Amino acid sequence: MFYTTNSKTGLLSSEESRHCTKVLRKNVGDSIELFDGMGTSYIAILTKVGKECTYQIEKTERHKSPYKPVHIAIAPPKKAARMDFMIEKLVELGIQKLTFLSTQHSERSRLNPERIKKQVISACKQSKQYYLPEIDYNTSLKQIIESYTNLYTCHCNPNITKTSIQEIKTPALNAIWLIGPEGDFSIQELEMLKESKATFIDLGEQRLRTETAAIYVMSALKYLTD
Amino acid sequence: MFYTTNSKTGLLSSEESRHCTKVLRKNVGDSIELFDGMGTSYIAILTKVGKECTYQIEKTERHKSPYKPVHIAIAPPKKAARMDFMIEKLVELGIQKLTFLSTQHSERSRLNPERIKKQVISACKQSKQYYLPEIDYNTSLKQIIESYTNLYTCHCNPNITKTSIQEIKTPALNAIWLIGPEGDFSIQELEMLKESKATFIDLGEQRLRTETAAIYVMSALKYLTD
Numbered sequence: 001m002f003y004t005t006n007s008k009t010g011l012l013s014s015e016e017s018r019h020c021t022k023v024l025r026k027n028v029g030d031s032i033e034l035f036d037g038m039g040t041s042y043i044a045i046l047t048k049v050g051k052e053c054t055y056q057i058e059k060t061e062r063h064k065s066p067y068k069p070v071h072i073a074i075a076p077p078k079k080a081a082r083m084d085f086m087i088e089k090l091v092e093l094g095i096q097k098l099t100f101l102s103t104q105h106s107e108r109s110r111l112n113p114e115r116i117k118k119q120v121i122s123a124c125k126q127s128k129q130y131y132l133p134e135i136d137y138n139t140s141l142k143q144i145i146e147s148y149t150n151l152y153t154c155h156c157n158p159n160i161t162k163t164s165i166q167e168i169k170t171p172a173l174n175a176i177w178l179i180g181p182e183g184d185f186s187i188q189e190l191e192m193l194k195e196s197k198a199t200f201i202d203l204g205e206q207r208l209r210t211e212t213a214a215i216y217v218m219s220a221l222k223y224l225t226d
Numbered sequence: 227m228f229y230t231t232n233s234k235t236g237l238l239s240s241e242e243s244r245h246c247t248k249v250l251r252k253n254v255g256d257s258i259e260l261f262d263g264m265g266t267s268y269i270a271i272l273t274k275v276g277k278e279c280t281y282q283i284e285k286t287e288r289h290k291s292p293y294k295p296v297h298i299a300i301a302p303p304k305k306a307a308r309m310d311f312m313i314e315k316l317v318e319l320g321i322q323k324l325t326f327l328s329t330q331h332s333e334r335s336r337l338n339p340e341r342i343k344k345q346v347i348s349a350c351k352q353s354k355q356y357y358l359p360e361i362d363y364n365t366s367l368k369q370i371i372e373s374y375t376n377l378y379t380c381h382c383n384p385n386i387t388k389t390s391i392q393e394i395k396t397p398a399l400n401a402i403w404l405i406g407p408e409g410d411f412s413i414q415e416l417e418m419l420k421e422s423k424a425t426f427i428d429l430g431e432q433r434l435r436t437e438t439a440a441i442y443v444m445s446a447l448k449y450l451t452d
Contacts, residue, residue, distance in 0.1 A: 093436045094431075111362050127432040166452065198414040205320075206353040212318045219445030226391065226430040 001125040002034045004194040007042055012053040014159075020046070020053045031058075037132035039063045068225045069173070073099035073136075073144055074214050075181030078107040084119055087209035091123035091133060093218045097107070099136040099176070105183030111137050123163065141178075141189055150175035151198035154213050156184050160194075162202035164219055177221075180212045227351040228260045229403045233268055246279045248270070257284075263350065263358035265289045281282040289356040294451045295399070299325035299370055300440050301407030304333040310345055312437035317359060319444045325362040325402070327370065331409030337363050367404075367415055376401035377424035380439050382410050386420075390427035391446055396444035403427075403447075 002016045008125075012020055020026050032055060035041040036096050040062055044055035072095060077083050088118065090098060100111055113135075120132055150172040154165075180194070185193070193200075203213055227244045238246055246252050253297060254272055258281060259266040266288055270281035287352075297322060303309050326337055339361070346358055371377065378399040404419070406412075411419070419426075429439055 019296055081307065081311075085307075089438055089441065092432060093442060129432060164452070166449065202450060206318060206355060208318055208451060212315055215315065215441060215443050216319065216448070219442050220449040221286060222430060222442070223392065223446040223449055226390070 001041075001128070002032055003121045003125070004034045004036055004042075007034060007036060007040075007057060010044075010047075010054050010056060012055070014051065016063060017049075017051060017053040020048050021051075026053075037121070037130070039065060039130050041130055043097045065131050068221060069095065070095050070177070070218060070225075071097040071099070071175070072179060072214055072217060072222045073101045073139065074179040074210060075101045075103045075106040076108045076111060077209075077211050082209075082211050083108075086214055087116060087119045088123045088126075090218050091120050091129070092127040092168055093215070093222050094127075094129070095133050095218055097136070098133040099139050099144070101178070101181070102138050102140055103181050104121050104186040104189060106179050107182055109138070113137060129224050141192065144176060144178065145192065145196045148176040151178060151193060151196060152176070152201050153178040153180075153185070153190075154201045154203055154217065155180035155190065155197045156207060157187075159191060160190060160200050160226070162200040164202045164204075165217070168199075168201070169224075170187055171221065171224075177217050179210055179217065182210050190193045227267075227354070228258055229351070230262055230268075230346045232258045233260060233262060233266075233283060233372045236270075236273075236280050238325065239293070240277070241336065243275075243277060243279040243304055247275050247277075252279075261350070261356050263347070263356070265291060265356050267356055271311060291357050294320055294322060294447060295401075296321050296397075296403070296444060296447045296451075297323040297325065297401070298403045298440055298444060299327045299365065300405040300436060301327045301329045301332040302334045303336060303435075303437050304408060308435075308437050309334075310341075313345045314349045314352075315441045316357070316444050317346050318353040319448050320353075320355070321359050321444055323360040325365050325370070327404070327407070328364050328366055329407050330412040330415060331407050333408055335364075340362060343426060345449065363394060367384060367418065370402060371418065371422045374400055374402040377419060378402070378423060378427050379404040379406075379411070379416075379419050380427045380429055380443065381406035381416065382433060383413075383416060386416060386426050388426040390428045390430075390445070391442070394425075394427070395450075397447065397450075403443050405436055408436050 030046050040059045043059040044057045046055050048054040256272050268283045269285040270283045272281050274280040275324050
């Protein structure tokens with residue numbers, strides 16, 4: 001599957017052209033599938049291969065959005081490999097919106113939107129999803145609190161009473177799942193969330209890494225709503 | 227947390243000694259926690275640091291096994307990074323037993339038990355689990371079929387009727403979850419499983435990578451049994 005931002009050009013991007021020619025070794029006349037990340041896919045015939053591949057569309061298909069309304073907000077993990085893997089898994093499992101949170105204990109502030117988008121597109125191709133999830137960068141906790149009415153907050157502080165994730169039978173609309181960063185939310189942040197009537201969530205006995213917590217929450221919500 | 231196979235020696239392994247001295251920069255008199263992977267942990271005081279760290283045990287604690295009876299069998303993913311990540315996540319989420327399956331479409335046959343054990347120990351430390359899960363290497367599908375009465379089999383073949391994972395409310399005892407490899411189970415393998423009354427499982431609309439399917443199944447079972 002190839003990604004295109006504008007199928008009307010009949011032209012693959014230079015990166016997709018390279019992939020088509022060098023990796024998949026496609027030939028003129030071969031059939032390819034394209035998608036635009038907004039629910040439309042195309043069957044096309046390659047009319048030129050090389051540094052610039054061109055194609056002619058044979059068939060257009062419109063897909064219903066398969067997304068569950070799952071929105072997760074998390075501080076980016078420090079290690080790039082963990083970040084990449086987390087994005088891949090969340091997209092594969094069908095996340096609708098992913099927000100990168102800046103928190104007091106966040107260890108990484110700079111993000112590379114181009115790299116992240118590449119990961120997202122690649123995971124969409126793998127899992128045959130025709131809609132790219134929405135990604136928000138560097139959002140503050142304050143912004144989140146102002147925008148959402150249901151703040152399901154997963155953190156490790158043992159002194160705060162929590163509700164087990166199993167008790168959230170039907171996640172409320174306009175809900176967001178906040179995942180504590182490496183180093184967890186600070187006491188001030190937890191206080192701020194408490195004042196905003198956040199529901200503090202218990203993910204079970206094991207102490208999960210931040211990206212594992214996100215993948216687990218995504219899996220549980222997929223299981224619950226599939 | 228440090229791992230020890232025999233706490234009576236009062237001696238950290240050379241690797242744990244290096245970690246203790248060079249990474250954590252511990253000093254004589256500092257308190258450390260050790261675990262033996264079989265449910266016992268120790269609080270000890272360091273009596274020497276350096277290439278060989280020694281300690282004296284102050285307190286011994288016995289832990290109840292937190293494991294769910296989850297047993298997953300999967301062919302090892304081809305890429306080492308995916309393999310490492312999968313092991314880490316399954317252990318963090320509390321897997322009890324992990325079997326590496328050799329299948330017709332398996333892309334990797336050689337495994338490095340030492341590397342795998344390292345991953346497992348590291349994930350146990352991270353998630354504060356005092357029992358190491360059991361790992362089986364290079365098991366054939368035939369062996370699995372002979373040993374288990376409930377074979378929950380996740381695969382991508384669209385021509386075979388499946389039961390959605392949500393319908394498995396209480397996974398049967400002596401159950402094993404088989405995950406299709408990259409390239410899926412072969413037709414012959416699926417036939418063999420069918421004859422053995424395997425239950426074919428549907429994981430939902432998205433086409434998941436093999437390691438994502440394993441992590442999703444583990445997450446769903448944790449969610450179901452926590």
